[in-house]
Each structure stands twice: as C-alpha cells, then as structure tokens.
Amino acid sequence: MNKCYFCGGRTKVKKVSVDFRWAGKLFVVENVPVEICDQCGERYYSAEVSKKIDKLVKKQKSSKEPERILEVPVFSWQ
Numbered sequence: 301m302n303k304c305y306f307c308g309g310r311t312k313v314k315k316v317s318v319d320f321r322w323a324g325k326l327f328v329v330e331n332v333p334v335e336i337c338d339q340c341g342e343r344y345y346s347a348e349v350s351k352k353i354d355k356l357v358k359k360q361k362s363s364k365e366p367e368r369i370l371e372v373p374v375f376s377w378q
C-alpha cells in the first residue's frame with residue numbers, strides 16, 4: 301500500500317477497466333490491477349501494467365484477439 305502523490309490518501313490495488321487512445325483508436329482493457337487512491341480516485345499504473353497494455357494493443361493483430369468490440373459514442377461539443 302502506498303500514499304497518494306496528490307492528496308496523501310491511501311491507495312489500494314483494484315481491478316478496473318482502463319480506456320486509452322492509441323493510434324487514433326479507443327481501447328479498453330478490463331480487469332487491470334491498478335492502484336487507486338481511496339480519497340481522490342487518482343490512478344497509478346505500474347510499469348508492468350503499462351508494458352502489458354502496450355503489448356496487448358500493439359500485437360493485437362498478430363496474437364490475442366479482442367474479447368469483444370465495444371461501440372463508443374463520441375459527441376462533439378460544437
């Protein structure tokens with residue numbers, strides 16, 4: 301367990317969905333163990349997690365198939 305860099309609260313590892321953009325596409329990885337602050341909700345990704353996500357996304361065509369494809373509605377403010 302660690303201290304939150306922003307608010308000093310305690311962080312705990314939880315399994316969450318992580319969404320991120322890469323090469324103009326939105327990706328979601330589920331059940332990722334991420335350290336999350338109890339107080340402010342700040343997320344801390346370990347180097348191991350970042351690496352694994354990187355691998356999953358960059359090698360998605362050759363190795364692992366996505367479990368399912370989500371459609372994400374995107375709105376423009378203007």
Ligand SMILES: [Zn+2]
Binds near residue numbers: 304308309
């Ligand atoms: Zn915090």
